[in-house]
Amino acid sequence: MKKSTKTSKNHSVGRRHFLKGAAAGAAGAAMLAGKTAGASAEPLATRRPAALPPTEAELARETQAVQRTPAVESYIVERPASDQMVDVFRALDLEYCASNPGSSFEGLQESIVNYGDNRMPEFLTCLHEESAVAMAHGYAKIEGKPMMALLHGTVGLQHGAMAIYNAYADRVPVYIVVGLDNDGPVAAHNALDMAAMVRDFVKWDHQPESLDQFGQSAVRAYTLATTPPMAPVLLVLDARLQKAPLDGAPTVPTLSAPRFPAADSGSVKEIARLLVAANNPRINAGQVARTQEGIDLLVELAELLQAPVNGVTNRLNFPSRHPLAGAGTGQGDLVLNLEPTGRGAAPGMADGTTITISASELLVTSNYNVRGAARGGDIIVAADAQATLPALIEEVRRQVTDDRKRHFEERGQRYASTHARRRQREVADARHGWDATPVSLARVAAELWPLIKDHEDDWSFVSPQRFLGSWPGKLWDMTRPHHFIGNHGAGGMGYGAPAAVGAALANRKYGRISINIQGDGDLNYAPGVLWTAAHHQIPLLTIVANNRAYHQELMFMQQQCAARNRGVDRARIGTTIEDPNIDYTQMAKAYGLYAEGPIANPNDLGPALRRAVDRVKAGEPALLDVVTQPRG
Amino acid sequence: MRMTGWLALGLGVSGAVLFTVVAAGATTETSQDAAALRGDADRGRVLFEAYTCYGCHGYTGETGFGPRLNPPRHDQAEFVQYLRNPRNPRRMPPYQQDDASDQKLADIFAYLTSLPSASPEAESIPLLQAILTGDENADNPPH
Numbered sequence: 001m002k003k004s005t006k007t008s009k010n011h012s013v014g015r016r017h018f019l020k021g022a023a024a025g026a027a028g029a030a031m032l033a034g035k036t037a038g039a040s041a042e043p044l045a046t047r048r049p050a051a052l053p054p055t056e057a058e059l060a061r062e063t064q065a066v067q068r069t070p071a072v073e074s075y076i077v078e079r080p081a082s083d084q085m086v087d088v089f090r091a092l093d094l095e096y097c098a099s100n101p102g103s104s105f106e107g108l109q110e111s112i113v114n115y116g117d118n119r120m121p122e123f124l125t126c127l128h129e130e131s132a133v134a135m136a137h138g139y140a141k142i143e144g145k146p147m148m149a150l151l152h153g154t155v156g157l158q159h160g161a162m163a164i165y166n167a168y169a170d171r172v173p174v175y176i177v178v179g180l181d182n183d184g185p186v187a188a189h190n191a192l193d194m195a196a197m198v199r200d201f202v203k204w205d206h207q208p209e210s211l212d213q214f215g216q217s218a219v220r221a222y223t224l225a226t227t228p229p230m231a232p233v234l235l236v237l238d239a240r241l242q243k244a245p246l247d248g249a250p251t252v253p254t255l256s257a258p259r260f261p262a263a264d265s266g267s268v269k270e271i272a273r274l275l276v277a278a279n280n281p282r283i284n285a286g287q288v289a290r291t292q293e294g295i296d297l298l299v300e301l302a303e304l305l306q307a308p309v310n311g312v313t314n315r316l317n318f319p320s321r322h323p324l325a326g327a328g329t330g331q332g333d334l335v336l337n338l339e340p341t342g343r344g345a346a347p348g349m350a351d352g353t354t355i356t357i358s359a360s361e362l363l364v365t366s367n368y369n370v371r372g373a374a375r376g377g378d379i380i381v382a383a384d385a386q387a388t389l390p391a392l393i394e395e396v397r398r399q400v401t402d403d404r405k406r407h408f409e410e411r412g413q414r415y416a417s418t419h420a421r422r423r424q425r426e427v428a429d430a431r432h433g434w435d436a437t438p439v440s441l442a443r444v445a446a447e448l449w450p451l452i453k454d455h456e457d458d459w460s461f462v463s464p465q466r467f468l469g470s471w472p473g474k475l476w477d478m479t480r481p482h483h484f485i486g487n488h489g490a491g492g493m494g495y496g497a498p499a500a501v502g503a504a505l506a507n508r509k510y511g512r513i514s515i516n517i518q519g520d521g522d523l524n525y526a527p528g529v530l531w532t533a534a535h536h537q538i539p540l541l542t543i544v545a546n547n548r549a550y551h552q553e554l555m556f557m558q559q560q561c562a563a564r565n566r567g568v569d570r571a572r573i574g575t576t577i578e579d580p581n582i583d584y585t586q587m588a589k590a591y592g593l594y595a596e597g598p599i600a601n602p603n604d605l606g607p608a609l610r611r612a613v614d615r616v617k618a619g620e621p622a623l624l625d626v627v628t629q630p631r632g
Numbered sequence: 633m634r635m636t637g638w639l640a641l642g643l644g645v646s647g648a649v650l651f652t653v654v655a656a657g658a659t660t661e662t663s664q665d666a667a668a669l670r671g672d673a674d675r676g677r678v679l680f681e682a683y684t685c686y687g688c689h690g691y692t693g694e695t696g697f698g699p700r701l702n703p704p705r706h707d708q709a710e711f712v713q714y715l716r717n718p719r720n721p722r723r724m725p726p727y728q729q730d731d732a733s734d735q736k737l738a739d740i741f742a743y744l745t746s747l748p749s750a751s752p753e754a755e756s757i758p759l760l761q762a763i764l765t766g767d768e769n770a771d772n773p774p775h
Contacts, residue, residue: 433750436695555687563725565731568683568725
């Protein structure tokens, strides 16, 4: 077991106190010997090993027995304002601060590690700002609350911008703090309006001018980030404010729990009426369930109506093996979109009534249209879907008649049969290429499942599955929110690895085993996050689905070449990651991980997975490089 | 060296005897040569990768978004016809004579025909049967 990277002053003797104690011990020993300390004529430098008690000069210096010069007196700030900032962050329950170091927040960083004893928040060393933000993105998807990402002024924020955009599009709260040092040595790091470059895709930003204002802004930022529609928020903290002496004892502002906006009662009644009257309704769930309660509520509504639910889209909203999971059968006459994330109509919908309940309607910016064009709808309600479900269930229950109940039961049986047939077909389809080299993505998911499904503290699939043929969703029994946490948000590559590490960090305290089936192209954006996982002992199994290409782009280029009839054989130029092949095993080992691969023979996969899973269960990150078929 | 499209097309048409074939529900014309050419499976394997067929059909023609190609569902003439005029060119790119000659397509067809199946029946894969029945056992995973 590696030693912990955390140091706790609560369990150690501070250097200053240690020196006082050592001096007293040395003096006592000298008295017993009939001498005074330091009375020997022997030169000190030749006589004393380093571990012996300090000299008087050292003692005086360390115990501040000497008077400071004015220059030193003005240099030392023993109680800086950034200490108060740490108190506020602690009061906000910000467990971690993911960061790549930067001089514009050195004051705050010093307070976190010394004054705050590097706990709550704990400083997580990241090798890229994009990794810091994406880790916070993944963490929030598991934990349901924000992590702090602390970024260097200007250039650090620019590095982190894509990851902020992903979180914004994914409606995930990230608590971003950016340092600002306009007195610093690099003029190019200055800014008059630091937040301007990301203002289009954060929910709120502020640059407080005083410590009191900081407290108010810090709490407001947290409240806004965690109130649906959730999104990143940003505080700009001037280095001068961080380093100023703390004057008095500012109070830590009180945080009131965010309230979630539910639909009005009139809309709920109307929606319930339409749902009860529909003959073949669909429920299309994008990212409804923030918690287990959200999944349970959706199950209750679906069973009440016997309506099919498209529920494994951009979160696990609905149990994957529930008989009502899927698109139902026949032509739909009503679709209820709950926090939809994709474009287009729900499966099986040609026309009919469309109802949308989405908090995203409350956060629309004119520049980045992250949720697509307004979804045509007969009713569009700007409200949080999970918060609306209890009232909607109640209203449906009130309106449904015995006749309708009988009709619901009949159609429910049809949907259940459809679901069973579809599931049988999907599992059977996993046989295609089962023995092929390279390994099929279905086989990766199938081999992994029995190794994680009975883990005593549960499991968590922490990566997108769109490029994996959605095999985990087809083969695994997903029932809880952490069983699938969805996609990138804005589709920005480089999300996968750091978001998985952040999610695994959140899972660690619950003992869950975290699984990341990781695209090779995505991993190469900022692979240094593997080192962060090793350094902070974050248990995570990363399986590189190594198709040696930006495969989506390869297929697009193939289409374009064909459309112009100029030679499809050049589609590989600029889209493949070959010649030389990247050795992900060596990469992972260099970052300090257990790693195996490349594995191209399917018969080698099962044993390698078992060894890697054992490592992760023991608390460390592990990586397997599996050369795979391009798509599932 | 690449020929420009019009030149290649001209050469291809002038040397071809046209006949009609029914493939994938469409009635169109293709070259009789395409059915008669003998393909080379080794060359076909290289072309299968060069033309990125594996991108949608997998390296053994059994995985991916595209239809299964192993075993081939059509004869050689139908195969060539479909590649020239796929039903939905936005999903299946058309491969034209001046880029992919009939001989090259015959080579790819020979390669697909030569491939052994890597897809056993689902009933013979204990892991999949266990997933279907919910009887997966972590201590002794079926293989």
